[in-house]
Amino acid sequence: MRQPLIAGNWKMNGTKASVRQLLAGIVDGAGAITHSEIAVCPPFPFLQMAEEALAGSPVRLGAQNLSAEEGGAFTGEVSAAMLADFGCRYVICGHSERRALYGEDDAIIAAKLAAAQSKGLTAILCVGETLQERERGDTDKVIADQLEGIVTLRGIEAFGVIELAYEPVWAIGTGMTATPAQAQEVHAFIRERLAGQSQAIAQKIRILYGGSMKGSNAPDLLAQPDIDGGLIGGASLNADEFLAIARAGDEAAA
Numbered sequence: 657m658r659q660p661l662i663a664g665n666w667k668m669n670g671t672k673a674s675v676r677q678l679l680a681g682i683v684d685g686a687g688a689i690t691h692s693e694i695a696v697c698p699p700f701p702f703l704q705m706a707e708e709a710l711a712g713s714p715v716r717l718g719a720q721n722l723s724a725e726e727g728g729a730f731t732g733e734v735s736a737a738m739l740a741d742f743g744c745r746y747v748i749c750g751h752s753e754r755r756a757l758y759g760e761d762d763a764i765i766a767a768k769l770a771a772a773q774s775k776g777l778t779a780i781l782c783v784g785e786t787l788q789e790r791e792r793g794d795t796d797k798v799i800a801d802q803l804e805g806i807v808t809l810r811g812i813e814a815f816g817v818i819e820l821a822y823e824p825v826w827a828i829g830t831g832m833t834a835t836p837a838q839a840q841e842v843h844a845f846i847r848e849r850l851a852g853q854s855q856a857i858a859q860k861i862r863i864l865y866g867g868s869m870k871g872s873n874a875p876d877l878l879a880q881p882d883i884d885g886g887l888i889g890g891a892s893l894n895a896d897e898f899l900a901i902a903r904a905g906d907e908a909a910a
């Protein structure tokens with residue numbers, strides 16, 4: 657049984673005041689979460705505040721991005737070592753916004769996975785197809801290529817130390833959620849692909865669903881056998897909504 661992971665991707669949102677309030681709300685409600693693991697990924701400037709607010713709580717800290725470089729003359733970048741120093745456990749890699757807006761390809765993503773692993777961070781690797789790709793019937797091929805790109809560069813072992821997130825691009829921030837059946841189909845496909853190379857890794861790896869997940873649709877999504885949690889964007893900016901998703905994770909795992 658894989659423990660559900662409910663991770664909030666706050667993206668580029670928040671002020672010191674709103675982040676303080678959001679963290680307090682999540683910490684307050686987290687004690688009542690029995691089975692799900694909860695994590696939040698604030699923007700970099702709020703990591704220290706988050707580290708302090710989450711101390712002593714079960715809520716884990718993550719970051720939204722990292723540099724593939726160790727350190728040095730890389731203006732504007734943030735290293736894996738820095739994230740580890742601020743108490744991060746997780747870091748999101750290969751989010752579709754970074755692939756589409758910042759040109760991150762398999763080579764960059766594979767290098768970031770290696771950087772994360774070298775400092776003991778667990779990457780949450782995102783994969784997913786665009787609406788056009790889905791409508792062309794290419795969903796499986798796109799996902800298989802995204803997985804294979806990392807296998808080629810880092811080996812199947814790379815999947816033994818990360819979490820995956822299936823995030824259909826057309827469902828991110830659009831309010832258009834994949835149906836539980838659509839999501840389950842792709843999650844099962846991902847697990848089957850990995851099983852072709854390592855049964856042990858395929859059974860162990862958590863595959864989160866991401867794309868307009870909220871309190872109302874989370875129970876049906878999280879009840880699917882191959883959906884092991886959620887990567888939550890918009891709904892993670894509201895403590896009650898985020899905690900409702902974590903409760904749905906509890907119910908699915910109970």
Ligand code: PEP
Pocket residue numbers: 665823827828829830831866867868869887888889890891
């Ligand atoms: C995301 O960006 O990872 C995401 C899932 O966003 P949203 O929940 O807002 O669709």
